[in-house]
Structure formats: C-alpha cells, structure tokens
C-alpha cells in the first residue's frame with residue numbers, strides 16, 4: 001500500500017521554526033506512523049537565504065517566495081511572528097482550505113475572529129497551542145477536555161521572559177537589563193522584547209485563553225495590562241524581606257455578566273505554588289464548576305519546547321485530515337463582554353519615599369483612611385542618604401487589606417500630591 005503525503009510549508013526559520021524544521025526532517029518516519037501519511041517539508045520561507053540558523057535544513061528548501069510555497073502546500077506552519085505579512089499569508093492558506101498551525105499570539109489576539117471565520121468557511125483547521133505557555137498543553141484542554149464543563153477562572157504565569165527575569169532578580173540579585181539580555185540570548189523573548197517586558201505578550205495570551213475558556217471573542221484591547229518595566233531590584237528585595245516573590249500574573253475570570261481579563265505584577269507568598277515557578281517556566285491554574293482546580297506547568301518558552309507544541313498541533317490536524325474529518329471550529333456563542341477593573345478587589349503593597357519629619361506617617365495613614373483603604377502593615381524600611389531631595393527622608397512600605405482598584409488609585413493620586421511625599425516608588429498587587 002502506498003502512503004499518501006502531506007505537503008508542509010514552513011514560514012520562518014528562527015528560534016522555533018528551526019526546531020520545527022529539524023523535527024520534520026529528522027523525525028519524518030516516526031511522524032509518518034503517527035499521522036498515517038508522510039509529512040513532506042516542501043519549503044521554508046525566510047527573509048534572507050544565507051542567514052545563519054540554529055538548524056540547517058537542506059539548502060534547496062529555503063525560499064523568499066512564501067506565497068508560491070503556501071499555494072503548493074497542504075499544511076502551513078507560520079512561525080514568523082508579527083501582524084503582516086503573517087495575517088495575509090495565513091488567510092491565503094485558509095481561503096484555499098489549507099490547514100494552519102501558528103504560534104503567533106500577537107496576531108491571534110488581534111485578528112483571531114477573522115482567522116477563525118476564514119478557517120470555518122473553508123473547512124480548514126487552525127491550531128495555535130504554541131501561542132500560549134509554550135510547550136504546556138493549555139489551549140487543547142480548554143477547547144476539548146473542558147468542553148463539557150464551565151470554566152470560572154484561569155490564572156497563572158504566561159510569559160517566560162519576565163518570569164526568567166523576575167526569578168533572576170530574586171535569586172541572584174541580577175539587574176533588570178542583564179536579566180533581559182540573558183532571556184533574549186536563550187531564545188525566550190519576542191523579536192521586540194518590549195512585548196514581554198510591558199506585559200503585551202502575556203496580555204495577548206490572556207485574551208486567547210479567555211476567548212476559549214468563556215466561548216467568546218476577546219482581543220488584546222480587552223485586557224487591563226501592566227508590565228514589569230517599573231519593578232526595581234529594591235521592589236524585589238523588599239518583597240523577599242516580607243516573604244514574597246514578584247510574578248507577572250495573568251487573570252481571566254467571570255465578573256458578573258462579563259469577563260475580567262488582566263495582567264499585572266503581583267506579590268505571591270513564597271509558600272504559594274506559583275512562587276516555585278522558576279526560570280522561563282509557566283504555570284496556569286484553571287478553575288471550573290465540575291473539575292474544580294487544575295494546574296498546568298512546564299516550559300513556557302524556548303525553541304525546542306515550543307516546537308513540541310507546534311508539532312503536536314501539526315500531527316493532530318494532519319491525522320484528522322488523513323481520516324477525512326473537517327476542523328472543529330472554536331465556539332464563541334456565549335458572546336460575553338470584557339469588564340472594567342471596578343469590581344476587582346485585591347491587597348496592595350505601596351512604596352513611598354517621604355520627608356522624615358513629625359506627623360508624616362499620620363498624614364499618610366489619614367489619606368488611606370479617607371479613601372476607605374484599610375492598612376494591614378506599615379513600616380519604615382530604610383533611611384537613605386539624601387540624593388535628589390533636601391533634608392532627611394525615609395522609605396515607607398504599606399500593605400493594605402483588600403480594596404477596590406478605584407479606591408487604591410484615588411489614594412495614590414492624593415498621596416502623590418502631598419508635599420511630604422517625594423514619590424510613590426511602587427504599587428504592586430498582593431495575592432494570597
């Protein structure tokens with residue numbers, strides 16, 4: 001019996017694309033057995049034919065003509081990143097009924113609805129497990145395994161770069177910029193790492209997760225997002241002193257008739273399971289009505305781990321294609337809307353640099369009280385030599401009881417206007 005072939009076009013040969021090219025080349029026989037057809041890598045679209053790559057495939061496979069490559073394929077694997085030309089190329093493939101695997105969370109979080117529609121209209125499959133939490137299977141569990149349950153909340157660490165950086169700052173006292181450079185060298189960061197640092201990568205993932213978990217359409221614009229750019233070595237050290245680590249947390253939860261989706265740095269007690277998520281690992285908790293609490297943990301970034309998720313999608317859709325089945329479109333029947341932060345309550349830690357004189361603490365405590373924000377602990381952590389301010393000054397750290405985002409914001413606004421407060425050095429949520 002002659003086996004059929006599945007023609008694969010790979011777009012991009014960077015950190016992840018190289019590893020996918022390697023697996024498609026070296027594991028072809030094993031993949032054939034799993035699929036029931038022979039995967040044939042027919043070409044790799046690149047920007048430059050003679051760039052250095054982590055894996056060098058057959059030189060004849062590289063091409064700068066992505067469109068012709070797509071037109072001759074059965075399956076297109078997009079690993080170039082960014083909006084264009086990735087969007088146009090994926091649409092071109094889907095409109096011809098070709099199946100697509102992508103790891104492009106930025107694109108999915110901006111144009112997911114359009115891509116899903118194109119897939120459904122043309123009987124094509126669109127899979128993107130690699131887009132969220134790297135190697136960790138999280139999208140397939142949300143789409144398939146939990147399809148009969150009701151998810152109420154998803155939260156976790158969904159960006160490897162910032163987790164790597166915060167972990168390095170916590171465990172070795174590394175500086176922000178050095179930790180970022182190392183994360184880039186290890187292949188964790190996006191081509192433009194500001195997407196990682198400013199929380200946009202985690203926000204894109206949160207929008208994708210929320211869409212699948214709550215059967216609705218969310219984009220990155222629905223996510224309240226704060227990155228880690230303002231987190232200093234002092235913040236990390238102060239958190240450590242109090243028994244906390246700082247993590248960039250993503251939360252998607254039912255909020256009345258809608259869904260609240262947010263990303264922000266958060267203090268986590270060292271005893272909390274999320275505190276032990278180190279390096280570029282990710283962890284995602286899913287809470288649902290019937291299953292209760294589920295935890296997914298593993299490598300959230302990096303070439304080979306992410307290639308694992310890409311190949312999982314590829315084998316899965318290729319097998320379905322061999323069996324003759326159409327794709328299973330994502331459902332967005334629920335149509336839930338994103339909510340504002342007004343109902344979100346949390347504890348916060350607030351760092352202040354103040355003039356060190358009689359009555360300052362009382363004045364600060366009074367501002368919190370006026371806005372109905374209850375203080376749990378308040379201490380003067382350090383005296384510093386004067387640098388940019390006149391006279392003695394002190395660093396104050398306050399931890400609040402649970403309060404609304406709105407009350408906290410108005411408290412911070414008023415504190416900032418006090419002449420005795422030089423600056424508000426940090427405002428970070430506290431979990432647990």
Ligand SMILES: NC(=O)c1ccc[n+]([C@@H]2O[C@H](COP(=O)([O-])OP(=O)(O)OC[C@H]3O[C@@H](n4cnc5c(N)ncnc54)[C@H](O)[C@@H]3O)[C@@H](O)[C@H]2O)c1
Pocket residue numbers: 011012013014015016017045046047066078079080081082084085103104105106130131132134187188189190191300301302303306
């Ligand atoms: N690196 C990771 O850990 C990781 C994890 C999950 C998802 N992703 C996603 O996977 C995708 C690829 O990530 P990466 O880390 O491999 O990025 P990368 O920057 O290492 O590789 C992208 C490659 O695509 C090439 N490219 C860009 N535009 C192109 C075009 N128009 N035509 C042909 N080639 C083009 C670039 O030259 C580069 O070689 C991105 O969408 C990224 O968000 C990456």
Ligand SMILES: N[C@@H](CCO)C(=O)O
Pocket residue numbers: 130131132133134158159160161162188189190196201300301302
């Ligand atoms: N830049 C991303 C890659 C994985 O999606 C991260 O650091 O998590």
Ligand code: NA
Pocket residue numbers: 129130131132133134135136137138139309
């Ligand atoms: Na994943």
